[in-house]
Amino acid sequence: MTKRVHVAVGIIKKGASILLAKRHGHLHQGGKWEFPGGKVEAGETTSDALKRELREEVGLTIHSSLPYMEISHDYPDKQVLLDIHLVEDFSGDAVGAEGQQIEWVTLQEIGQYQFPDANQPILDKVIKDFA
Ligand SMILES: Nc1nc2c([nH]c(=O)n2[C@H]2C[C@H](O)[C@@H](COP(=O)(O)OP(=O)(O)OP(=O)(O)O)O2)c(=O)[nH]1
Numbered sequence: 001m002t003k004r005v006h007v008a009v010g011i012i013k014k015g016a017s018i019l020l021a022k023r024h025g026h027l028h029q030g031g032k033w034e035f036p037g038g039k040v041e042a043g044e045t046t047s048d049a050l051k052r053e054l055r056e057e058v059g060l061t062i063h064s065s066l067p068y069m070e071i072s073h074d075y076p077d078k079q080v081l082l083d084i085h086l087v088e089d090f091s092g093d094a095v096g097a098e099g100q101q102i103e104w105v106t107l108q109e110i111g112q113y114q115f116p117d118a119n120q121p122i123l124d125k126v127i128k129d130f131a
């Protein structure tokens, strides 16, 4: 049995838009859109990991973030714990720093994007909270 992977995930909100990134095709859940983030490494807090990942993946500097929700999800091939934070306090201009496609998307548009299965409760809550 494999260990559940702890993932720091950022709902990065700027005005009415949220930042999405497209996962590279070769990755787990490749080709789907995600909220940027990545694995929490040993000795890191979730907010440390989020700061590191968002700088590496989308080139943003995060000043603060707030815990938003946690989702434990079992894919057939991987178990994840998504530790999702709301990020509104950041600086910089988002870029796809790992060559991935990124988009700022409004809540009206977000339904047209395909996400990993674990994300459905996040989308439901984001739409309820920010619509
Ligand atoms: N970042 C992110 N990951 C998600 C979301 N939904 C979801 O199921 N995941 C899953 C997919 C992956 O199995 C895992 C994230 O791990 P990852 O492989 O991207 O981790 P990482 O960025 O640290 O990448 P690496 O060091 O392995 O290259 O969480 C989401 O909205 N955002």
Ligand SMILES: [Mg+2]
Binding pocket: 036, 037, 038, 039, 057
């Ligand atoms: Mg990642």
